[in-house]
Amino acid sequence: MVKKKNAKKVKFSPEQIMSKLERTITPAEIEKLADLSVLQNSDGSYSLYNKYIIKKIDGRYLVTRNDLAESNNYFYLLKHAVTWCTYDKRNRIMDSKRIQDLDIQLTRIESSIAIHQNLTKKTKDVDNKLIYLAKLGEEKIIRSRINKELENYVHESKIWQASRFNTKP
Numbered sequence: 001m002v003k004k005k006n007a008k009k010v011k012f013s014p015e016q017i018m019s020k021l022e023r024t025i026t027p028a029e030i031e032k033l034a035d036l037s038v039l040q041n042s043d044g045s046y047s048l049y050n051k052y053i054i055k056k057i058d059g060r061y062l063v064t065r066n067d068l069a070e071s072n073n074y075f076y077l078l079k080h081a082v083t084w085c086t087y088d089k090r091n092r093i094m095d096s097k098r099i100q101d102l103d104i105q106l107t108r109i110e111s112s113i114a115i116h117q118n119l120t121k122k123t124k125d126v127d128n129k130l131i132y133l134a135k136l137g138e139e140k141i142i143r144s145r146i147n148k149e150l151e152n153y154v155h156e157s158k159i160w161q162a163s164r165f166n167t168k169p
Contacts, residue, residue: 052085076107086157102150109143
């Protein structure tokens with residue numbers, strides 16, 4: 001392969017790049033790309049599938065749909081919010097509801113674990129300590145089951161997203 005020594009690198013402004021892209025990609029293709037996209041906006045929010053917006057508000061993630069005014073769903077973890085959007089996009093309503101319920105349950109069980117760990121450390125009474133330890137063990141098992149179920153949803157969501165990117169027109 002022969003390299004040109006005096007080849008000049010051409011620099012394009014963002015406006016020139018956008019202009020070239022607009023001439024290359026049709027509006028229909030842009031719409032298809034928007035339907036596939038998961039983008040982080042400059043304000044820190046996320047736009048998903050040209051249909052959902054995820055914003056972090058007071059430590060939780062608010063998911064709103066562009067097409068429904070009364071659609072506000074809160075999640076404690078971003079990956080659960082994204083997974084919910086993926087299932088909702090696929091009209092898997094029961095699964096999306098389950099993801100939301102599991103996210104709430106996980107938050108509650110995490111709070112209970114923190115409380116019982118604190119009580120276990122502070123108590124001097126052996127009987128109370130054994131009760132708290134038993135509750136703590138039970139809560140950790142429940143947390144593990146919730147996490148496992150949520151991870152299954154997250155994994156299936158990733159597979160579906162990847163399959164959408166791998167399709168050819």
